[in-house]
Amino acid sequence: MIEFKDIEVKYGDFIAIKDMNLSINEGEFFTFLGPSGCGKTTTLRSLVGFIQPSAGQIIIDGKDVTNVPIEKRNIGMVFQSYALFPTMTVYENLAFGLKVKKLSPKEIDKKVKEVANVIEIKDEQLLRNVSELSGGQQQRVSLARAIVLEPKILCLDEPLSNLDAKLRVGLRSELKKLQKNLGITTLYVTHDQEEALTLSDRIAVFNNGFVEQVGEPYDIYNHSKSEFVCDFIGESNKLSSLIISEINVQTEKTFDVNKGAYVRLERVSLKEKAGCAKIHGTVKDYDYNGIMIKYDVDVLGCEIRVIHTNDGQAFYEPGRKLDLYIEPNDIMQF
Ligand SMILES: Nc1ncnc2c1ncn2[C@@H]1O[C@H](COP(=O)(O)OP(=O)(O)OP(=O)(O)O)[C@@H](O)[C@H]1O
Ligand SMILES: [Mg+2]
Structure with missing residues (x-):
């Protein structure tokens, strides 16, 4: 469904991604795993359209989207930093994208309530200002804000890493259930190997702008292809x-x-x-x-x-x- 073909990304003279080739299947939970600075975010951002690759093609459903603008790619994105509108209520945050799409207030209301229900945001929370919410609640709202637009692809860049350990594990299993129920193709970025092993259908292990191995969690862990993967994925x-x-x-x-x-x-x-x-x-x-x-x-x-x-x-x-x-x-x- 998604294909990265010979993708190269440069920042000035610095080559952040070299010759990236990846295929992601429809409905898959696919994780980019690797240490800090290895190019996970860069790869994700080039899929979403924030970054223009210096070479190669990105194909979605057989269509070359390399030069298609962000808003036409139908991809939802959730960041580590939540990136919510701080002066708006939860409701307004969720409704924002739908308003931009010029849906009627009635349709907006229906969709916001539906997604709030799916992601278990209570009615009284909808009217609160997002700055009054805890980190876990804010992250739930940013996930809801992405999902409400019914994207074909959901991109999540370290969405749980600002949360404390217990909340992280709780939200992790919710996220997995939600993803399976919605059947939405999901790309997930993390440097946490346990998170990657628990959540993913498949994992790509990144090292320094390269993908070292792509595989199911079991294979990556038990049949690591390189010393780097073996070392990074577990003890x-x-x-x-x-x-x-x-x-x-x-x-x-x-x-x-x-x-x-x-x-x-x-x-x-x-x-x-x-x-x-x-x-x-x-x-x-x-x-x-x-x-x-x-x-x-x-x-x-x-x-x-x-x-x-x-x-x-x-x-x-x-x-x-x-x-x-x-x-x-x-x-x-x-
Ligand atoms: N805007 C930028 N300008 C110049 N160099 C950049 C820029 N963004 C990222 N880089 C460099 O590109 C490389 C890949 O960065 P990237 O943010 O993709 O890594 P990452 O795998 O997401 O790391 P982290 O786990 O720390 O988020 C790094 O060496 C980084 O310093
Ligand atoms: Mg990153």
């Missing part, structure tokens, strides 16, 4: 060449001992498992967070972190010797 252990040789001997695998090899924290087990390599270690330290215990274990001079679900048993104290089990198929090498 992993880098296994030393000594550990890799030991795993090769025990499992008859042929991992390259001269290359980095990674295994996710939660894939290292303290329980014996068939088909796994067994490596000896000594507990150095641990962190307890209620649900789980994270151990730092010294293995042949290399620090391996292990996540152990809290099973109500005593902790392994520093100095304690134990065995770690690693399934060779869980090892990622690039």
Whole structure:
């Protein structure tokens, strides 16, 4: 439905996006994930039309929109900073775009009330000034303001990052439900890997103006294509060449001992498992967070972190010797 074809974006001489090629399907929740400054916002803004690419084409539904003005693209946009009109009421904020479109007051009223209902903004809140609302409520209003115009595409640039952790998680699941119910093609920008994994149908991992990998959350996490993706998307252990040789001997695998090899924290087990390599270690330290215990274990001079679900048993104290089990198929090498 949306295609970025060989897109390049420049700011002066600086090339922010190089050779970007992406295809996004109808109805998809598609996320741009990556560290600060990698070009997520720039890519999104070029789709919406705020930025003119210096090369390439943007296609929506088979139509080249690269030179089509913003207002003709039918794309809704929500920003991190809410960007509401601060002196207007919630109602006026929601009605604004509809007035610009010259709908009758009756139609406007109907649409505003409908969207307020969908997004659970109460009637009495509609008459309040937006500056009187909390951050979470304001973000709900900016989402409603985008949705009320019934865009074909919804673009969300870090919409939850100004909110506190609990609210963020709450709004996140609401957003996902809403998106599925409306079936609206959604592009979502975040640098939060957990948010990306939870929300997305597919994720594009950005690095320095390039897309490193596009895939479903499961694949990006379990079959990262590069060291960068593996590192950015979650926590992993880098296994030393000594550990890799030991795993090769025990499992008859042929991992390259001269290359980095990674295994996710939660894939290292303290329980014996068939088909796994067994490596000896000594507990150095641990962190307890209620649900789980994270151990730092010294293995042949290399620090391996292990996540152990809290099973109500005593902790392994520093100095304690134990065995770690690693399934060779869980090892990622690039
Ligand atoms: N208006 C601008 N003028 C010049 N350079 C810019 C401009 N906007 C962005 N850049 C540069 O382009 C690159 C990509 O910026 P962009 O805002 O797209 O990153 P981002 O991935 O959205 O980062 P963040 O997570 O911090 O929002 C950065 O190096 C940034 O400094
Ligand atoms: Mg940005």
